[in-house]
Amino acid sequence: MSGTDDVRTVVREKYGEIAEGKRSGCCGDDCGCASGETDVLAAIGYSDEQKAAIPEGADLGLGCGNPLAYAAVLPGETVLDLGSGAGIDCFLAAREVGPSGRVIGVDMTPAMLEKARANAAKGGYANVEFRLGEIEHLPVADASVDLIISNCVVNLSPHKDQVFREAFRALRHGGRMVVSDLVLTRRLPPELERRVDLLVGCVAGASLRDDYLRMMREAGFAKVEVAAESSYEVGLPDFAENSPERAALGAVRSVKVRATKP
Secondary structure (H helix, E strand, O other): OOOHHHHHHHHHHHHHHHHOOOOOOOOOOOEOOOOOOHHHHHHOOOOHHHHHHOOOOOOOOOOOOOHHHHOOOOOOOEEEEEOOOOOHHHHHHHHHHOOOOEEEEEEOOHHHHHHHHHHHHHHOOOOEEEEEOEOOEOOOOOOOEEEEEEEOOHHHOOOHHHHHHHHHHHEEEEEEEEEEEEEEOOOOOHHHHOOHHHHHOOOOOOOEHHHHHHHHHHOOOEEEEEEEEEEOOOOOEOOOOOOHHHHHHHHEEEEEEEEEOO
16 A cells, blocks of 8 residues: 555445445454454453443444543533444443533444444434544534544554544543554564555554654643553454464554543
């Protein structure tokens, strides 16, 4: 892939296939992130109560954590989800903000939006809406949201610094951002960075951990902290135990990062 447009085209195409049921999970059919596996949801941090509340069709097996577990959502707040997919975290957030709050999901894949909107209509979620847009160019007004969440999506962006600047713009003063994402402790070998399956699987496009946190701070965020961090194998391809690929993917970490707009 030679540039930003190529990356977006591949991501939009592959995630569109997931929304349409032509693909299983972010990394295909040969890994552990298949849709709807409740043990996977538990492994990445969703409670039994949350799992029971997820509308049918909203979990496509695309997350790498549970940002809401670290967000302390309050009734009446406006929540923005970057890369909202079929709506899993939007619908869970909607329960917490209540009827006086609202949740906005943004996704660049039309098939995902169609699925999310259908899920919202079926579940009667009057306080949730989904908008077409790129997370580098958010379709929301300045200083209009209280909380931004994202689940294993920022790593897919070729311009993560712009994502964080846009998030900062959209937040009200005192607002916060909580992301669950994959980062790296060391760079992957070039041959793995070029693999499309690892890009779509949220690995090849991941930033180094320190670079990720630095970009958040440079966007203007304060109190940038890693609330939780762990190794991550749930959604990785099933390479042989002693293969160079398996060793290289030991650099993948799942992080939950919190930050505040002063």
